[in-house]
Amino acid sequence: MNDFYETTVRVRYAETDRMGVVYYANYLIWFEIGRVETFRQMGFSYKEMEERDDSYVVVAESRCRHHRPALYDDLILIRTRVAEARSRTLRFAYEIRRETTGELLATGETLHVICDSRNRPKVLPQKYRKYFPLTPPEEVPRRS
Amino acid sequence: MNDFYETTVRVRYAETDRMGVVYYANYLIWFEIGRVETFRQMGFSYKEMEERDDSYVVVAESRCRHHRPALYDDLILIRTRVAEARSRTLRFAYEIRRETTGELLATGETLHVICDSRNRPKVLPQKYRKYFPLTPPEEVPRRS
Amino acid sequence: MNDFYETTVRVRYAETDRMGVVYYANYLIWFEIGRVETFRQMGFSYKEMEERDDSYVVVAESRCRHHRPALYDDLILIRTRVAEARSRTLRFAYEIRRETTGELLATGETLHVICDSRNRPKVLPQKYRKYFPLTPPEEVPRRS
Amino acid sequence: MNDFYETTVRVRYAETDRMGVVYYANYLIWFEIGRVETFRQMGFSYKEMEERDDSYVVVAESRCRHHRPALYDDLILIRTRVAEARSRTLRFAYEIRRETTGELLATGETLHVICDSRNRPKVLPQKYRKYFPLTPPEEVPRRS
Numbered sequence: 001m002n003d004f005y006e007t008t009v010r011v012r013y014a015e016t017d018r019m020g021v022v023y024y025a026n027y028l029i030w031f032e033i034g035r036v037e038t039f040r041q042m043g044f045s046y047k048e049m050e051e052r053d054d055s056y057v058v059v060a061e062s063r064c065r066h067h068r069p070a071l072y073d074d075l076i077l078i079r080t081r082v083a084e085a086r087s088r089t090l091r092f093a094y095e096i097r098r099e100t101t102g103e104l105l106a107t108g109e110t111l112h113v114i115c116d117s118r119n120r121p122k123v124l125p126q127k128y129r130k131y132f133p134l135t136p137p138e139e140v141p142r143r144s
Numbered sequence: 145m146n147d148f149y150e151t152t153v154r155v156r157y158a159e160t161d162r163m164g165v166v167y168y169a170n171y172l173i174w175f176e177i178g179r180v181e182t183f184r185q186m187g188f189s190y191k192e193m194e195e196r197d198d199s200y201v202v203v204a205e206s207r208c209r210h211h212r213p214a215l216y217d218d219l220i221l222i223r224t225r226v227a228e229a230r231s232r233t234l235r236f237a238y239e240i241r242r243e244t245t246g247e248l249l250a251t252g253e254t255l256h257v258i259c260d261s262r263n264r265p266k267v268l269p270q271k272y273r274k275y276f277p278l279t280p281p282e283e284v285p286r287r288s
Numbered sequence: 289m290n291d292f293y294e295t296t297v298r299v300r301y302a303e304t305d306r307m308g309v310v311y312y313a314n315y316l317i318w319f320e321i322g323r324v325e326t327f328r329q330m331g332f333s334y335k336e337m338e339e340r341d342d343s344y345v346v347v348a349e350s351r352c353r354h355h356r357p358a359l360y361d362d363l364i365l366i367r368t369r370v371a372e373a374r375s376r377t378l379r380f381a382y383e384i385r386r387e388t389t390g391e392l393l394a395t396g397e398t399l400h401v402i403c404d405s406r407n408r409p410k411v412l413p414q415k416y417r418k419y420f421p422l423t424p425p426e427e428v429p430r431r432s
Numbered sequence: 433m434n435d436f437y438e439t440t441v442r443v444r445y446a447e448t449d450r451m452g453v454v455y456y457a458n459y460l461i462w463f464e465i466g467r468v469e470t471f472r473q474m475g476f477s478y479k480e481m482e483e484r485d486d487s488y489v490v491v492a493e494s495r496c497r498h499h500r501p502a503l504y505d506d507l508i509l510i511r512t513r514v515a516e517a518r519s520r521t522l523r524f525a526y527e528i529r530r531e532t533t534g535e536l537l538a539t540g541e542t543l544h545v546i547c548d549s550r551n552r553p554k555v556l557p558q559k560y561r562k563y564f565p566l567t568p569p570e571e572v573p574r575r576s
Contacts, residue, residue, distance in 0.1 A: 013468070014169060014461045016162035018216055021407075023158050024347045025320075028313035029446045036445070036505070047505040059312045063351035069407065072162055073468070073479040119309075119357065157324070158317045165551075168491045169464075172457035173302045180301070180361070191361040203456045207495035213551065217324070217335040263453075263501065302455050306448035306504055313446060360450055 004079040007037035008099055011074045021069035027106050028062055031094050034080035035110075038092075042131045050117075053125050057090060057112045064108035068098075075099040084139075085132035087123050089113055148223040151181035152243055155218045165213035171250050172206055175238050178224035179254075182236075186275045194261075197269050201234060201256045208252035212242075219243040228283075229276035231267050233257055292367040295325035296387055299362045309357035315394050316350055319382050322368035323398075326380075330419045338405075341413050345378060345400045352396035356386075363387040372427075373420035375411050377401055436511040439469035440531055443506045453501035459538050460494055463526050466512035467542075470524075474563045482549075485557050489522060489544045496540035500530075507531035516571075517564035519555050521545055 009030060017023040035057070039046045049055050070076055077097040084091035089112060096106040114124045124132065153174060161167040179201070183190045193199050214220055221241040228235035233256060240250040258268045268276065297318060305311040323345070327334045337343050358364060365385040372379035377400060384394040402412045412420065441462060449455040467489070471478045481487050502508055509529040516523035521544060528538040546556045556564065 010465075012461060013161055013464050014167050017157055018160035018162065018164045019344060019346075020162045024350060025158060025313040025316035028316065029444060032313075032445050033442075045505065056307060058307075059354055061351070061353045062312060063349070065349045066347055073477065154321075156317060157320050163488060163490075168494060169457040169460035172460065173300060176301050176457075177298075189361065200451060202451075203498055205495070205497045206456060207493070209493045210491055217333070301449055302457060304450035305445055306450065306452045308450045311446050 004081045004095070005034070005038035005041050006080075007033060007078050009033060009076050009078065011070055011072050011076060013072060016072045019069075021071060024064070024066065027064050027066075027096060027108065028110075030076065030078050030096060031062070031064075031080075031092070031108055031110055034078040034094055035092055037078070038080045038082075039131075044128065044131065049128065053127070054116045055122065055125055055128070056115045056117065056119075058115045058119070059110055060089070060113050061111040062108065063110075064106055066106050068103055068105050070096070070098070070105050076105070077102075082132060083109065084135045086134060088121055090124075090132060148225045148239070149178070149182035149185050150224075151177060151222050153177060153220050153222065155214055155216050155220060157216060160216045163213075165215060168208070168210065171208050171210075171214075171240060171252065172254075174220065174222050174240060175206070175208075175224075175236070175252055175254055178222040178238050179236055181222070182224045182226075183275075188272065188275065193272065197271070198260045199266065199269055199272070200259045200261065200263075202259045202263070203254055204233075204257050205255040206252065207254075208250055210250050212247055212249050214240070214242070214249050220249070221246075226276060227253065228279045230278060232265055234268075234276060292369045292383070293322070293326035293329050294368075295322060295366050297321060297364050297366065299358055299360050299364060301360060304360045307357075309359060312352070312354065315352050315354075315358075315384060315396065316398075318364065318366050318384060319350070319352075319368075319380070319396055319398055322366040322382055323380055325366070326368045326370075327419075332416065332419065337416065341415070342404045343410065343413055343416070344403045344405065344407075346403045346407070347398055348377075348401050349399040350396065351398075352394055354394045356391055356393045358384070358386070358393050364393075365390075370420060371397065372423045374422060376409055378412075378420060436513045436527070437466070437470035437473050438512075439465060439510050441465060441508050441510065443502055443504050443508060445504060448504045451501075453503060456496070456498065459496050459498075459502075459528060459540065460542075462508065462510050462528060463494070463496075463512075463524070463540055463542055466510040466526055467524055469510070470512045470514075471563075476560065476563065481560065485559070486548045487554065487557055487560070488547045488549065488551075490547045490551070491542055492521070492545050493543040494540065495542075496538055498538050500535055500537050502528065502530070502537050508537070509534075514564060515541065516567045518566060520553055522556075522564060 015026045077099040079095040083093040094108045159170045221243040223239040227237040238252045303314045365387040367383040369381045371381040382396045447458045509531040511527040515525040526540045
């Protein structure tokens with residue numbers, strides 16, 4: 001549950017802005033890639049989860065803290081971890097690093113609610129439960 | 145049929161790249177805005193065309209020629225014209241201008257096929273025909 | 289200091305995803321629009337702040353909480369408020385509402401560090417200080 | 433000069449739209465990735481071309497023809513070819529294919545002018561000439 005899953009992306013020209021760095025909204029796209037590749041490495045396809053099991057991992061909250069800017073053409077390491085799993089919600093934590101140097105560029109977190117295609121909350125289907133063992137109650141962090 | 149429909153957008157920081165100008169793919173997004181606002185000014189909603197009449201204006205071709213760069217915070221004038229209307233296809237032409245100076249920044253064209261939600265070509269529904277009178281055959285340009 | 293500044297945007301087709309709603313990273317782009325239009329309504333241009341005063345409002349943190357999905361072609365009301373002003377940092381809070389119904393779609397916050405063009409932190413130039421009176425120390429919220 | 437250079441990308445959720453397919457502007461981003469990876473496979477870095485040799489490959493024209501839609505999570509094969517090289521301009525041609533099936537999804541072309549950082553046209557620096565041998569005049573296609 002504390003393992004990081006890793007994948008890499010190359011910074012696209014389209015992702016930079018006139019400050020010469022990666023525009024901040026793109027980190028959320030990288031978080032999405034981190035989640036999807038985590039699912040693939042765990043052994044299932046998020047696309048099939050949507051299409052076959054009518055289960056969408058809908059974003060309820062996101063946050064990102066920026067430490068150093070990502071630059072054009074950087075190879076970016078996206079590290080994703082399941083931070084909390086409950087019957088109806090999943091929380092992921094992320095680290096974004098420059099792959100060549102290991103420098104930490106950003107950290108972040110997203111909270112998700114499992115929904116059906118009509119956007120109604122539902123319980124994570126049984127077949128996916130093994131990938132997301134429930135977080136013990138005492139480990140669930142308090143949040144204001 | 146030769147009238148331009150006009151709308152404006154403000155260049156977003158997110159749309160610039162590290163060259164300090166608007167990244168080229170964003171012009172296609174502006175063309176889309178031009179089409180949708182043209183429809184609204186003609187008197188119908190593209191959203192309803194999709195949702196009520198199962199008719200999607202699917203892009204088959206696009207082209208764009210860049211003359212001068214659009215810059216951050218520029219007010220952009222999008223001018224859209226129906227270039228050709230046939231029973232199953234629509235062609236639009238665009239001009240992108242800096243609103244304050246009138247300078248021509250880009251010109252472009254898109255060709256569209258009317259499709260249903262399953263991506264099958266269909267005839268433009270009768271109720272929309274009045275907005276797009278058929279282009280006389282002798283005016284249809286030859287293309288290689 | 290507690291006033292909201294308001295601006296509107298229309299949801300673009302490009303901003304939707306295959307779930308049929310606005311993709312979550314786009315809310316950060318709307319926050320950026322909220323900031324820039326707040327500056328314009330206050331009486332200055334962010335572009336000139338960068339170009340004439342070598343002062344960039346660099347994002348250090350962002351967070352967003354999603355309540356209801358924004359949909360294609362919705363008119364979106366972006367409400368922006370200066371949540372905290374210090375000599376070297378600015379914090380903004382946002383509300384995203386469906387303009388026609390007033391429904392709250394999302395809330396968020398961003399923290400910024402004033403930097404020069406070489407990404408070094410600096411004090412907000414004197415000429416902008418009047419727009420951002422310092423938040424009294426007792427009002428600065430504690431954060432873990 | 434007629435060889436295709438190949439690279440792959442995975443379709444991101446962010447790249448889909450509410451039609452359930454990849455939004456058309458994203459193909460231009462894939463073309464950009466095709467160019468940059470072509471340069472890398474040829475033996476040089478486009479980033480260094482900009483930063484060390486003050487030479488930008490600025491887009492003057494783009495076109496794209498869509499055959500079949502790219503879908504979420506598809507592995508996309510981007511095939512890039514130098515279609516024409518002149519002293520001050522480069523033209524690239526592209527094929528976008530679904531990697532698993534080989535199906536042709538789109539074809540396109542971009543024309544570029546070599547410019548310095550102040551957007552003034554210049555001759556491609558000598559050191560890059562070997563990667564782009566001049567197209568014989570008789571092979572340069574006529575265009576209206």
